[in-house]
Amino acid sequence: MEALQIIANNGTVRRASSFNEYAEDAQIITDEPIIRKANHFIEANTQEVTLQHLVKDCIIPVFSKDNELTISHPQFIETVYDAAQSFFSRERIEQPEIRTSHVVKGRIPQAIHKPANQLLESDKTIYYERAAFSIDIPTVYETVEGNRLNLSVTGVRAFNRESLFSKKSAERFSVAIGFKNQVCCNMCVSTDGLKNDIRVTSSRDLYQAILELFNQYNPAKHIHLMQSLGDSHLSEHQFCQILGKMRLYQCLPQGYQKRLPRMLLTDSQINNVARSYISDENFGSLGNDLNMWKFYNLLTGSNKSSYIDSFLDRSLNATEIAQGINNALHGDEQFKWFID
Template identity: 45%
Template structure:
């Protein structure tokens, strides 16, 4: 299955360094997540953001900069010879403070050196554009990244308490920058005590991920379509799902998308430039999947990857129903 991925012959090796010794070309695609996030440079995180500490002993947690660096090192080593872009980083939920000598100043009079800042939640992606494939005319490139959300950690503890990380490897659809992630490319709650354990987890994930199987799974979605009537029923059932009893929901494949995301899916069924319905109202499952991953961009960082994985599971379950291999409550 080596031919499942098309590799562009790379320029002379372009390793990815983020310590300013050498710089790869910047990524040019638009935001992979929107919500309430802000784009930041690696240098800003490394040089300007303070690092949270454990309250009981003042020892630092693993920093977001160290997380990004560890991932970048693993990508550079395992994908040697490929072109690797600089990390794209987005942050949310700023935690602001000030230095002690500025404690009595009005906020409007604070100087820059008197302010402190870190962001509670951070997500980054590192793109490998020379590892790619095309599905339904959409170019996909291999993408690796992670999430660090300090709100998941117990900061009222001592150093040595497990810290929470999310790791993923998948593909980015360059047409829309939608993230395509499946179960074997995702560690949803990876807990470590040291940066060495974090690095080991990154290597294990990249080693175990089956990119060929992932691409085949997405390619098969192009082979099946639903009618406008089926889409209407599907969307209605999706809105009904959260209101079912707990017992009933246990019998139905989980759907993590809320009402606001489903409204976006409905709107884009008619209006999305790349993934809207055909003239007869039909929509293939690849396009439906991208309507969901597109709507996922409005999700907060700490829930983004869970919904990304849920989208491919949901589309694949619908595919099984259309092939007659299983029943789907959403289409019945």
């Protein structure tokens, strides 16, 4: 910002030739920087990385018994990106936002006898056990309750789900296509927009599975379901009762729990829903009725604290809970237990 010169105003007419005699000492006015927390589609214990970092700085895990390469995180991301470019050829495809967790550290053979405090950066190796990414397609969008939703593709890979100590076998991937709320970067996932257990042995097979997912997904139906949430409301009493039932759900006997719809949110995430109801600037409604669209975003917002390997499954479950409770408000029996 440019410095401003503050001039005393005493009503005197000033000529250009004598301007300086009326000028007071300059004061520098600066704006304090406003620090805003960046929104990410997932948070938990993740860190943001670049594709270049994954390619240049990370090793590729192998199946130990035959030393066969796994499909690496960069290969996974590039395969999904290529599939999105092919399927949405007329749309703008943004670069992926990548989040990783659970770093696995190692060292090169030449540094095997070095003490840890003497290791050089060139002696170290790393890879990330878990990676998630989101690719936005901002030219495909809709507005729901004043929130812009961009079409988005999300991928999840977790090596802890693989048997790396055996021979090469089919590897597991999770991919979803849905909408990302641009107000908060919450992911909205529907049943037909998720393949949570893709098992393939090559990038080519993975590419084909992703195209099949894109083809089966119905974005118009998904948008309609989300728009319908804004037509129903919870009273504060009903909202508190639902939270109480969610906490109770975790403690139910297994047989009793199986008779109810699944609910995957943890106690800490339910606490986050309650906290956000009070303080969230976009979806909080303390003292007022809460529409089901806001309730849905409280659920998807709390899901950001999930670990990468459970993120998409809980994203879908948040949709199931919101739509189920919305239906229960209109007489459906399936989720009635949560509002009784």
